[in-house]
Amino acid sequence: MKILVVDDDLTALSLLEAALNLYGFKHITLASSAREAFYAIKHAEQPFDCFLLDYRMPEVDGVDLCARLRAFPEYKATPIIFVTAASDRISVNTAYAVGAVDYVSKPIDPQEIGVRVSIAEKLVLEERERKKQDVPRRHSFEAEERFPNFTIEDPVPIFGLNRVISSVALENYLESQGDGCKNDVVSILAINEFDEIYRKASPAFAYAVLREVAKVIADSLERTAPLISYNGYGEFICISKKTSTMTSGGHTRQINSRLARLNMRFEDTTPCKPTVLIGKPAKHSLWTSSTPSKLIEKALEASEGQNSPFRSAANSMKNATNCSSPVLNI
Amino acid sequence: MRSGPDADSLSQFEATISKIRISFLVNLREHRDNLGEMVEGILNNQNVFACLSQVGWIAHKIAGVAATMQLSELGLIAARTEKLVDEAVIDTSGEGLSTELLEAIGALYSQVCDACSKQVAP
CATH class of the missing domain: 3.40.50.2300 (Response regulator)
Structure with a gap:
């Protein structure tokens, strides 16, 4: 190496x-x-x-x-x-x-x-292996398009956006914070009906939607110094500062109004209007201490209980509970 | 995951660390001389802000490696001084330097002098 x-x-x-x-x-x-x-x-x-x-x-x-x-x-x-x-x-x-x-x-x-x-x-070795396996699939699509070939449940990495990080980086961040993450809030943000967008569009378009949504979330939550990671199923895990003055309702309105202004269209020119729902945030409580991975678990659990689209939760819950040291869980 | 180092690698590593330690001690003497000048500047109220930044920079350098060079106490006081300097630099209260900071700088200077006098360096 x-x-x-x-x-x-x-x-x-x-x-x-x-x-x-x-x-x-x-x-x-x-x-x-x-x-x-x-x-x-x-x-x-x-x-x-x-x-x-x-x-x-x-x-x-x-x-x-x-x-x-x-x-x-x-x-x-x-x-x-x-x-x-x-x-x-x-x-x-x-x-x-x-x-x-x-x-x-x-x-x-x-x-x-x-x-x-x-x-x-x-x-690095996993990435090399993935690239090797990805070559034939990519060739079956348009070779010049730069996007990862992914299924709806894949927590595909989104690169090149400030504050949008890989799931490994997110876990390492939380692990490095230890007790210092007492001031952090973990929320799950889901794109409503992302499976519809994924079904109707090409993977390239679905990936472009994920990128745009991630960018809008990062920009809208900027004051809370967020770190955002894509978790599959059109859902993002977001860690932000507890001291934010805006409610999650306020953030949701801001994100959705910015998304509406993007005026995205599918390849067949019909409008694509993604909206985002923010799950119940998980925080440290005064009475019980939470490890970083527990905090993510709590956020996923809280979101899973809601009726709307939080579907990466079940998958991630399995991973999170199996993992006592997230830094090694790669 | 790679396996841990074998005995050969470990002895090679220790030999390398000894060489690095010697060069660190040579640098430490330079830091001692610079720190002495900066402490004098601060005490005489000359270019206090610049002196403080320089002290912070030296403390930062020492804090990063001193513990690995088996000078843990020096590393700790350097890290504390760096933190206090950072706080003082962004402090806008205009109350001047705190006693805690001045004591930390003094302790750092004294630890550096001590390390330089005790350690054998060419």
């Missing part, structure tokens, strides 16, 4: 290299600034498979670098791990919002680095 490590501190760079070597990772490139990182990317014969970034760096910091990396089509799904001393909630949230898949706090613990990068390697 080819890894690019970026840190302005030369001691930290050497330590990370030693830790990675210890765990058998030998193809490592070191960069002490974003400028050096871009030089290495430009001149690499093969693309990098994983990035380790420091958060605080002069000129271009880790967050900016991460966002720029995500703008490269070949790096939209590459694991980016922050290794940093900045461990406050805002820093962690911001890192995930721009595309981090994991976040490791300094001081550098070689074993932790080895474990986290091994998990990232597993993701």
Whole structure:
């Protein structure tokens, strides 16, 4: 696995290299600034498979670098791990919002680095395998269209949108927060009658709808610093700050009014008017402590009880209850 | 998941860490000298904001690696100083630097001096 490590501190760079070597990772490139990182990317014969970034760096910091990396089509799904001393909630949230898949706090613990990068390697290998299997299916469709071939229940990743993250990143975020997620609220947002849209449209169009809805949700909830992950069945898991002043009814109206303004149309030009319903949010209670995975479970459970479309809940519940350590559940 | 490191890799790792430690201690001496200047600047009320930012930066550098270099106490005080500097930099109350912050900077400087004097570095 080819890894690019970026840190302005030369001691930290050497330590990370030693830790990675210890765990058998030998193809490592070191960069002490974003400028050096871009030089290495430009001149690499093969693309990098994983990035380790420091958060605080002069000129271009880790967050900016991460966002720029995500703008490269070949790096939209590459694991980016922050290794940093900045461990406050805002820093962690911001890192995930721009595309981090994991976040490791300094001081550098070689074993932790080895474990986290091994998990990232597993993701890379799975992605390679998925791409291999996807090739014949893609060829049967229009090859030039860039969208993942997915079924309605697939929690297909949505790339390139600020604050919209993969399910693995979401789990890692919650895990990294531990007790710090006391200020978080988890909600499930469902596109009403998404199966109708999925049935009527091509997968490319259905995926475009998911992207548009995800973007509208992220924009509408911006004040609550949300992290949003697609969960299949047209449903999103959203983690946001508890201190929001707007009610979920207010958010629903705002999201749906923005969606209505998009004026989307199916390929046959008939109008496509997706609307979103927000499930009952799950919060930490004063009397019982909830682990991060329990909080997602609570939100899914609360949504499952409602009449409307929350259908990814049953599937996810099975996964969530089987998983005591979400960070390893990939 | 990859298997854990074998004995050879571990001894190689330890040899590498020893080399990194030596270079860290050389850098620490530079940090000590810079910190000394910054502490003087803060005490004499000269470019306090710039001095504080520099102290925060040095503390940040030390906090990230000191514990791995078997200097856990230094790492802890560096992390605390960094946090307090960050809070002071965004503080707009105009009340000046807190005693807690000044004490933390003093403790950091003293820990750095201590580490430099005790550790053998070329």
